[in-house]
Amino acid sequence: MSVKKLTVKEQSFIERLRKNGILEDLDPQKLRQRCPNGAVVVYCGDGDRSPNFYLHLLFMLLHIQPDEPVTLREIFSKIAKQSLCFHSQAYNGGPLRLIPDIPIPAEYKIHGFLQRGLALSSKMKKQPSVILSNHYHCGLGELANLILPEQIWLIKVAKEKVVAYGHKPENVIPLFHLDENGEKMRTYFVNAETREEIYAHWE
Numbered sequence: 001m002s003v004k005k006l007t008v009k010e011q012s013f014i015e016r017l018r019k020n021g022i023l024e025d026l027d028p029q030k031l032r033q034r035c036p037n038g039a040v041v042v043y044c045g046d047g048d049r050s051p052n053f054y055l056h057l058l059f060m061l062l063h064i065q066p067d068e069p070v071t072l073r074e075i076f077s078k079i080a081k082q083s084l085c086f087h088s089q090a091y092n093g094g095p096l097r098l099i100p101d102i103p104i105p106a107e108y109k110i111h112g113f114l115q116r117g118l119a120l121s122s123k124m125k126k127q128p129s130v131i132l133s134n135h136y137h138c139g140l141g142e143l144a145n146l147i148l149p150e151q152i153w154l155i156k157v158a159k160e161k162v163v164a165y166g167h168k169p170e171n172v173i174p175l176f177h178l179d180e181n182g183e184k185m186r187t188y189f190v191n192a193e194t195r196e197e198i199y200a201h202w203e
C-alpha cells in the first residue's frame with residue numbers, strides 16, 4: 001500500500017477552502033437529516049481506501065468513536081436499530097466515472113452504466129438519497145491527471161449529471177474524503193457553486 005500525504009500547498013489549499021465554507025466539515029447530525037435511513041453511495045472501490053471511507057462514514061453516523069472498543073455484533077445491532085442502509089455503487093474513481101468527458105481511455109468509461117445502476121438501486125431500495133464521494137488521492141484521478149482542485153470541482157459536476165438523470169437536487173449529497181493512509185481521515189460537504197470559486201484558492 002502506498003502512503004500518500006498532502007503536499008504543503010494542498011494542505012493550505014484545503015484549509016482555505018474550509019475557512020471560506022467551500023468545504024464544510026461533515027457534521028453527522030446534518031448528514032443524518034439529509035439521509036435519515038442511509039443512501040445509495042457512489043464512491044471509489046479502491047481496496048486500500050474504500051473501507052476507511054465506508055467505516056468512517058458509518059461510525060460517524062452511529063456515534064462510534066475511532067478508538068472505542070466495540071464488537072461487530074454491537075455494530076450490526078446499532079445499524080439495525082437505527083435503520084441505516086448504505087447501498088454501494090463502488091467502482092474505481094467513484095463519482096468521477098459518472099462524468100462522460102472525464103479524460104480516461106474510452107474503454108474505461110461507464111457513465112451510462114453507472115447512472116442506470118444508481119437509478120435501479122434507488123428504486124429497488126426505495127432510497128431517494130444519494131451520496132457522491134470523491135476521495136484523494138484517487139488512482140483513477142491520477143490516471144486522468146486531475147489535480148486536487150479539479151477533483152473537488154468534479155464532485156459538483158457529478159451531482160449535476162445525477163440530477164439531470166432524474167434525482168432531486170436536495171437528495172444528492174456531494175462529499176469529499178481525504179485519507180492519509182488511515183492516519184488522518186476527514187470528510188467534507190462540498191458547497192462550491194462554481195469552478196472559479198475553488199480555483200481562486202489554488203495558488
Ligand SMILES: [Zn+2]
Pocket residue numbers: 044045046049092093094135137138139140141
Ligand atoms: Zn480512488
